[in-house]
Amino acid sequence: MSLFDSLAHIVRENENLASYTRLNIGGNAEYFAEPTNQEELAGIVKVCHENKLPIRLIGSGSNLVVSDEGVNGVVLHLGAPAFGQIEVTDKGLIAGGGAKLTQFVSTAVREGFAGPEQMVGLPGTVGGALHSNVAAHGVDFGDWVRSAEVLTRTGEIEQRTAEAMSFSYGQSSLNELVILRATFEFEKESAAELTKAMQKLWITRRANQDELAQRSAYIFEDVGGELATDILQQAGVAGMSVGKVALAENDLNFLVAEPGADSSQVVELIAKVKQAVSDKTGIELQTAINLW
Ligand SMILES: Cc1cc2nc3c(=O)[nH]c(=O)nc-3n(C[C@H](O)[C@H](O)[C@H](O)COP(=O)(O)OP(=O)(O)OC[C@H]3O[C@@H](n4cnc5c(N)ncnc54)[C@H](O)[C@@H]3O)c2cc1C
Incomplete structure (x- = not known):
């Protein structure tokens, strides 16, 4: 641990990553760091840079499959309150990269800021949502970012x-190691109307995605406006599974993991589905999920 000296209190060795991911799958991080402020965060990053140690960032782990072999180097987690603040301004919000999307959406709706209500029910953090520019109901997260x-x-x-x-x-072009915070601006609308719209969407999403409430992951990107779900349906992959991992029944573009599932089963299922789609339709699907 001498590598981290004065930062040793926020770094743990051989931390298992499964509980930090929605799929609850994966091996250990050689080092796992939970900085409590920006100074400690920058300190860890500098040590890694100077010592050529690999470094990665985990948000809420909802778009991630960690290998059962684990990962070398440092995994950073922005779980401390310093990274999860949401501030209300005249025109919108300033949110930390570690802020929860659910809190971002509910704050926007309460303040009468229109747009984020479309993202109700999406798991993840503001940083993770910006990193991959999450989208729902034709609305992109990146549309509202000003800085x-x-x-x-x-x-x-x-x-x-x-x-x-x-x-x-x-x-997004925001592919640096850490998105610390971002400023967002929105159109104003009635908070009461936005609340109604959010509740309606939430009911529909829950009804469609009940089986996705726990250990699930969103697998493929849509292709040129065509939903990956529809492509998977056409390719006849419904019911496909490997070991304890299967495609969801309600939406084929999600996989669900049962207790005992491991990362090799997830990887094998994704490869099997991709191959089947390619054989049947000629379309090469790209994964939305990150594989570590
Ligand atoms: C049930 C379910 C429904 C979903 N529905 C949708 C949907 O409708 N539309 C859609 O687009 N997505 C959807 N997703 C995907 C998911 O919601 C997002 O990708 C999520 O926002 C990822 O955030 P995270 O914090 O969990 O990131 P993680 O899974 O922890 O990380 C994903 C990537 O983002 C990077 N990252 C995380 N935080 C930061 C940061 N602060 N700075 C820099 N990089 C960062 C990580 O390094 C990693 O590369 C769904 C997922 C599930 C499980």
């Missing part, structure tokens, strides 16, 4: 203006 503060892999803090950022389907 962002990031931490680079060398431990420098940098600002990004709206002009310096770009968002496209499933990705």
Whole structure:
């Protein structure tokens, strides 16, 4: 642990990552760091940079499959309150990268900021949502961002203006190590109307995704406007499974894991489904889920 010296109190060795992921699958991180403030975070990143130690960031682990073999180097987790603050401004919100999407959505709705109500029920953090520009009901998370503060892999803090950022389907140009916080602006609408719209969407989402409430993951990206779910349906992959991992019944673009599932089963199922789709339709699906 001498590598981290004065930061040793926030670094643990051989931490199992399964409980930090929605699928509850995966081996250990060689080092797991939970900084309590930005200074400690930058300190860890600098040590990794100087010692050429691999470093990754985990949000709420809802879009992640960690290998059963675990990962080398450091895994950072922004679980401390310092990274999860949400501030209300005249035009919108300023949110920390570790803030929960659920809290982001409910704060926006309460304040009469329109748009985020479409994302009700999406798991994850603001940082994770920006990293992959999550989208729901035709609305992109990146649409509302006006500026962002990031931490680079060398431990420098940098600002990004709206002009310096770009968002496209499933990705953003914000690919630095850590999205620390971002400023968002929205159109104003009646909070009561937004609350009604959010409740309606929430009921529909819960009804469709009840089986996804626990150990589930969103698998493939849509293809040129065509929903991955529809492509999977056409390819006839319903019911496919490997070991304790199966495609969800209500929405084929999700997989669900039962107790005893492991990462090799997830990887094998994804490969099997991709192959079947390619054989049947000629479409090469791209994974939305991150594989570590
Ligand atoms: C049931 C269910 C429904 C879903 N529905 C949708 C949907 O409708 N639309 C959609 O687009 N997605 C959907 N998703 C995907 C998921 O909600 C998002 O991808 C989620 O926002 C990821 O956030 P996270 O914090 O869990 O990221 P993680 O899974 O922890 O990490 C994913 C990636 O983001 C990076 N990351 C996380 N935080 C930060 C940060 N602060 N700075 C820099 N990088 C960061 C990680 O390093 C990693 O590469 C769904 C997932 C599930 C399980």
